[in-house]
Amino acid sequence: MLALASNRPDRRKYLAFTIPYVKTSLALATQQNEWFYSNFSELAGKRIGIIKGYSPSKVIKKRFPKIQLVEFSTINEGLQSVMQGEILGFLDSVPTLSYHIQTDFIGELKISGKFDYDWSTGIAARNDEPHLVAILNKVIRATPESVHNRIRSNWLGVRYEETVDYRSLWQLVLVFSIILALVILRYRRLSKHRNEITDKNTELARINEQLETQKEAAQHVANHDLLTGLPNRSQLLLRLEHAIELASRQGNQIAVFFIDLDRFKYINDSLGHHVGDALLRQVGDRMRTRLRNSDTLARIGGDEFVVILESVEDEASPARTAQDLIDIMQQPYSVMGHAVNISASLGIAIYPNDSQDIHTLIKHADIAMYRAKELGRNHFRYYTQSLSERTDKRLKTDAALREALSLNQFSLHFQPIIDLTSCTVSHAEALIRWHHPEMGMVSPEYFIPLAEENGLIHEIGLWVLREACRCHKEWKSQGLDLQKISINVSSIQFQKANLADAFKTILEEEAMEAHRIDIEITERYLMDQTERNIHYLNTLKKAGHTITVDDFGVGYSSMSYMKRLPLDIIKIDRSFISDIPEDRNDIQISQAIISLSHNLGYKATAEGVEIVEQFNFLRETLCDYAQGYYFSPPVPAHHFITCVEQLNARLTNEIAPSEIDK
Ligand SMILES: Nc1nc2c(ncn2[C@@H]2O[C@H](COP(=O)(O)OP(=O)(O)OP(=O)(O)O)[C@@H](O)[C@H]2O)c(=O)[nH]1
Ligand SMILES: [Mg+2]
Structure with missing residues (x-):
C-alpha cells in the first residue's frame, strides 16, 4: 500500500486508488531572490531541472518546447544545481519539494509558485486487494473534513510563496x-x-x-398711452382712486378736467393723421408745463385728455388752471413744417361735491366739456346738475332716434321756393320733421346733430331722398310738376364713400331723374377738406344733381376755390336778409353775394324772407330765388299742392308793389 501516490494511468495497471485525497500541483523550487512564476510560458528559454522519467516532463516538452529541461536522477541533485545557479529552478510536486526544502535547503530555496498541472493523489493498494481500497474510501469519507485538513497541511506544510x-x-x-x-x-x-x-x-x-x-x-x-407717453385711462382711474382716498382722509377737494380738442378732425383730414399725431404730442407736452408734478395728465383716447388736480383749495381755483390750459393750447403750433392752430374745450367736475365715484366724476367732467363745445368751444364749463339732466335727455333722445325710422316717426315738410323772375313757385326745400309720441315735435336742430354723432344720419339721409322722390311723383300724378326738390345732405353723409351710388340706386328704384333732386350742402362743408369734397361734389354733379350751398356768408369760403366748385346755387344766409332794409351792411353784403354768384355763373337764393320789403329788395337786386315765411312756412306734403296753388295765386295778385298788403 502506498500512502500517497499520484493517480496515473500507468500506475492504474497494477494499483487501485482511493478517491482523490490531496489535489496537488506542479511547483518550481528556486533561489530565495527569484521571481514568481505561474505559467510554463514564462519559463521559455530558462534551464529547468526535473526528475528523469517524471511523467510531467513529457507533457512539458511537448507543449512548451522552449523550456530547456535538465534531467536529474535525484531531487537533491536537482536542488543542489539550483543552489549553485546552474539551473533557474527545479520542478516537482508541491509536497515533494516542500519536504526536500524543509529538510536540506531551508532558508536557501523557496517554492516560487504553482503551475496549472494539478493531479490528484490518493492512497494506492495493490490491484489484487480491492477491498482495501473500498475500506480506505469509507474511512476517508467518514473522517471529518477538519481532520483531513490537518493531515493535508502537515503534508503540504511548507512555507512557499503564493503565486501572485x-x-x-x-x-x-x-x-x-x-x-x-x-x-x-x-x-x-x-x-x-x-x-x-x-x-x-x-x-x-x-x-x-x-x-x-x-x-x-x-x-x-x-x-401709458403709446403716442404721447402720458398715463392712459386705466392708469388715470388708479390715480384718481388713490387721489380720492387721500382727499377723503384729509378732507380735500379734487378737480377733474375733461379736455377735448376742437375740430381736431379737421387737422387730420387736411394735414394727415401723422400731423394730427404730432400735434397731440405737442398738446400733451404743453399742458404738462402748466401743471404741478402732483397733478395727473392722462390721454384717454383720440383727442381727449383728463387732468386731476389734487388739493384744490376752493372751487374757483381750478378755473384759473383751466383757463391757463385753454390759453396755452391756443398758441400757434409748428408741426412738421405746418403752422397749426387748435383750441380745446374743457369740463370741470369737483370731488366730493359733484360725485364721489371716479367714473361719475369723469362722466360729469365730460358732460361739462360737451356743454363748453355747445356754447361755442374754446371754453371751460363747470359741471352742474342741470347739465346731467340735459345729458339724460340727450341719451333718451338718442335711444328714441334709433327707433324713429322703423316706427315711421319721420315726415318731410316742404317750403316753397319762389322764382323771383316769374314770381311763381319753382321748387321746394324738403325739411325733416320728427314726431315722437311722448316728446312731441322734436326740432331738427336738436336731433340732426345727434344723428350725425351716432351715425344714424346715413340712414336718415337716404330716407329723406326716397321720401322726396315719392312726394314729387305723388304731386306729379296730381298735376304739380315741380322743377325739383332740394334735400339737405350733411357733411357726415359724405364720409361714406358710396353716397353717390346709394343715391343712384334710390333714384333708379323710385324712377326719378337726378336733376329733380338738388343737393344742399353747408358752407362749412366747403371749407373743410377741399380736394376730397370737390371730388364728391363732382360725382354727384356728373350724376345729374344740382348743388346748392346753404347758409352762405357765415363761413369764410375762399373765393379762389369757390370758382372750382361744381355749384349751381348759392343760398344767402338768413342772417343777412332778416335786417333788411334797416341794416345797410346787410343790404350791401347780400348785393355782393348775389353779384358774386352771378359772376361765377351761379344762381342766388335768399332764405328767411319775411317781409315784403325784403321781397322787393331781392327782386330789384336780381336775386334768382327766395323762400321764407313771407311766402310760406314749410308745410306737410299733403298740403303742399294747395299751398303752391294759393301762393302762386297770391303772388300773381301781389306782384305790383302798390298792391302789396302787409
Ligand atoms: N391723429 C390722430 N387722430 C386721432 C387719434 N385718435 C382719434 N383721432 C381722431 O380724432 C378725432 C376726434 O374727433 P372729435 O373730438 O369727435 O371731433 P373733433 O373734430 O375734434 O370735433 P369736436 O371735438 O367736436 O370739436 C377723430 O376724427 C378721430 O379720428 C390718434 O391717435 N391720432
Ligand atoms: Mg375733438
Missing part, C-alpha cells in the same frame, strides 16, 4: 483604474456642472434682469 495572480491583480488594477477614472470623470463632470451652474446662474440673473426690464416696459405700455 497577476491576471486578477491586473483586473483589480483595471477595476480600480476604472473606478478612479469614473470618480475623476464624475468629479470633472461635477466641476463642469458647477461651472455650468455658475454660468447658468449668471445667465439666469441676466434673463431675470431682462425680464424685470421687460416687465417694467410692459407695465409702462399697459399704463
Whole structure:
C-alpha cells in the first residue's frame, strides 16, 4: 500500500486508488531572490531541472518546447544545481519539494509558485486487494473534513510563496483604474456642472434682469398711452382712486378736467393723421408745463385728455388752471413744417361735491366739456346738475332716434321756393320733421346733430331722398310738376364713400331723374377738406344733381376755390336778409353775394324772407330765388299742392308793389 501516490494511468495497471485525497500541483523550487512564476510560458528559454522519467516532463516538452529541461536522477541533485545557479529552478510536486526544502535547503530555496498541472493523489493498494481500497474510501469519507485538513497541511506544510495572480491583480488594477477614472470623470463632470451652474446662474440673473426690464416696459405700455407717453385711462382711474382716498382722509377737494380738442378732425383730414399725431404730442407736452408734478395728465383716447388736480383749495381755483390750459393750447403750433392752430374745450367736475365715484366724476367732467363745445368751444364749463339732466335727455333722445325710422316717426315738410323772375313757385326745400309720441315735435336742430354723432344720419339721409322722390311723383300724378326738390345732405353723409351710388340706386328704384333732386350742402362743408369734397361734389354733379350751398356768408369760403366748385346755387344766409332794409351792411353784403354768384355763373337764393320789403329788395337786386315765411312756412306734403296753388295765386295778385298788403 502506498500512502500517497499520484493517480496515473500507468500506475492504474497494477494499483487501485482511493478517491482523490490531496489535489496537488506542479511547483518550481528556486533561489530565495527569484521571481514568481505561474505559467510554463514564462519559463521559455530558462534551464529547468526535473526528475528523469517524471511523467510531467513529457507533457512539458511537448507543449512548451522552449523550456530547456535538465534531467536529474535525484531531487537533491536537482536542488543542489539550483543552489549553485546552474539551473533557474527545479520542478516537482508541491509536497515533494516542500519536504526536500524543509529538510536540506531551508532558508536557501523557496517554492516560487504553482503551475496549472494539478493531479490528484490518493492512497494506492495493490490491484489484487480491492477491498482495501473500498475500506480506505469509507474511512476517508467518514473522517471529518477538519481532520483531513490537518493531515493535508502537515503534508503540504511548507512555507512557499503564493503565486501572485497577476491576471486578477491586473483586473483589480483595471477595476480600480476604472473606478478612479469614473470618480475623476464624475468629479470633472461635477466641476463642469458647477461651472455650468455658475454660468447658468449668471445667465439666469441676466434673463431675470431682462425680464424685470421687460416687465417694467410692459407695465409702462399697459399704463401709458403709446403716442404721447402720458398715463392712459386705466392708469388715470388708479390715480384718481388713490387721489380720492387721500382727499377723503384729509378732507380735500379734487378737480377733474375733461379736455377735448376742437375740430381736431379737421387737422387730420387736411394735414394727415401723422400731423394730427404730432400735434397731440405737442398738446400733451404743453399742458404738462402748466401743471404741478402732483397733478395727473392722462390721454384717454383720440383727442381727449383728463387732468386731476389734487388739493384744490376752493372751487374757483381750478378755473384759473383751466383757463391757463385753454390759453396755452391756443398758441400757434409748428408741426412738421405746418403752422397749426387748435383750441380745446374743457369740463370741470369737483370731488366730493359733484360725485364721489371716479367714473361719475369723469362722466360729469365730460358732460361739462360737451356743454363748453355747445356754447361755442374754446371754453371751460363747470359741471352742474342741470347739465346731467340735459345729458339724460340727450341719451333718451338718442335711444328714441334709433327707433324713429322703423316706427315711421319721420315726415318731410316742404317750403316753397319762389322764382323771383316769374314770381311763381319753382321748387321746394324738403325739411325733416320728427314726431315722437311722448316728446312731441322734436326740432331738427336738436336731433340732426345727434344723428350725425351716432351715425344714424346715413340712414336718415337716404330716407329723406326716397321720401322726396315719392312726394314729387305723388304731386306729379296730381298735376304739380315741380322743377325739383332740394334735400339737405350733411357733411357726415359724405364720409361714406358710396353716397353717390346709394343715391343712384334710390333714384333708379323710385324712377326719378337726378336733376329733380338738388343737393344742399353747408358752407362749412366747403371749407373743410377741399380736394376730397370737390371730388364728391363732382360725382354727384356728373350724376345729374344740382348743388346748392346753404347758409352762405357765415363761413369764410375762399373765393379762389369757390370758382372750382361744381355749384349751381348759392343760398344767402338768413342772417343777412332778416335786417333788411334797416341794416345797410346787410343790404350791401347780400348785393355782393348775389353779384358774386352771378359772376361765377351761379344762381342766388335768399332764405328767411319775411317781409315784403325784403321781397322787393331781392327782386330789384336780381336775386334768382327766395323762400321764407313771407311766402310760406314749410308745410306737410299733403298740403303742399294747395299751398303752391294759393301762393302762386297770391303772388300773381301781389306782384305790383302798390298792391302789396302787409
Ligand atoms: N391723429 C390722430 N387722430 C386721432 C387719434 N385718435 C382719434 N383721432 C381722431 O380724432 C378725432 C376726434 O374727433 P372729435 O373730438 O369727435 O371731433 P373733433 O373734430 O375734434 O370735433 P369736436 O371735438 O367736436 O370739436 C377723430 O376724427 C378721430 O379720428 C390718434 O391717435 N391720432
Ligand atoms: Mg375733438
